[in-house]
Amino acid sequence: MKNNLGILFVCLFCQIVLGQNNSRKPLHGQVVNDFLAIESGYIMNVNANVRTFIGAGGLFDIMARPKDTLLFSGLAFQSKKIVLTEKDCAEILFKVKLDLVNNELKEVVVHKELKVKSLDQNSQHYTDLQFEDDKQSTAKNIAMYSDQTIKYGTDFVRIFKDVKKLLSKKEDVQEDVVSDIAFVEYAKDNFTPDFYGKTLDLKPDEVELFLMYCSNDAESKKYLKPDDKFLLMDFMVNKNKEFKKIAVSQK
Incomplete structure (x- = not known):
């Protein structure tokens, strides 16, 4: 019994x-x-x-x-x-x-080509600017194989604020959504296609999905400073291992 x-x-x-x-x-x-x-x-x-x-x-x-x-x-x-x-x-x-790709978002990411405007009382945008090497700068050996790291360390926090300003013109966007978009745009702009294609072995149309997958992890929000570029790269490499294990369902 x-x-x-x-x-x-x-x-x-x-x-x-x-x-x-x-x-x-x-x-x-x-x-x-x-x-x-x-x-x-x-x-x-x-x-x-x-x-x-x-x-x-x-x-x-x-x-x-x-x-x-x-x-x-x-x-x-x-x-x-x-x-x-x-x-x-x-x-x-x-x-x-779904909205079509908005090229305005790409302009939010700070590029080295930004032009310097005349000086005024607001100095914040000068902090965000990026400059080319001068004669006193340490020479960079461009002949060596690139380690795919971020050459121009853009401040994530500034990008978040700028993206939110842009998106808020259209609708009320939640903070986590803004952070996701900022992460995707930043990562695409600051890592080379070879990093995604060769190092991570991703197809071009998989890159943005992978970055969205990364941004959904709260851990990604810890790497918001230029000094964290190596940690960010290591994080993305580890997330890629998880990403590759995700099953693809057929219709």
């Missing part, structure tokens, strides 16, 4: 565990834009460690449940992060509006 009860208990426990693991259901969705039909890109469910492709008509299917975080990324549109609600998962066709 005791053995039967034990077996029954084990069976019930297994059913509960399996029920929890299989609580995600297929989410049928569509990405849309007012001006362009989006028919390519990636969608990742961070919590389920799975990603899928955006197909014809912007349609996609991915396993999900409420409170899961979805990352949307593609070459034609601005990356986006959404935390699913009960209502989202109950939709017959969950629609997500």
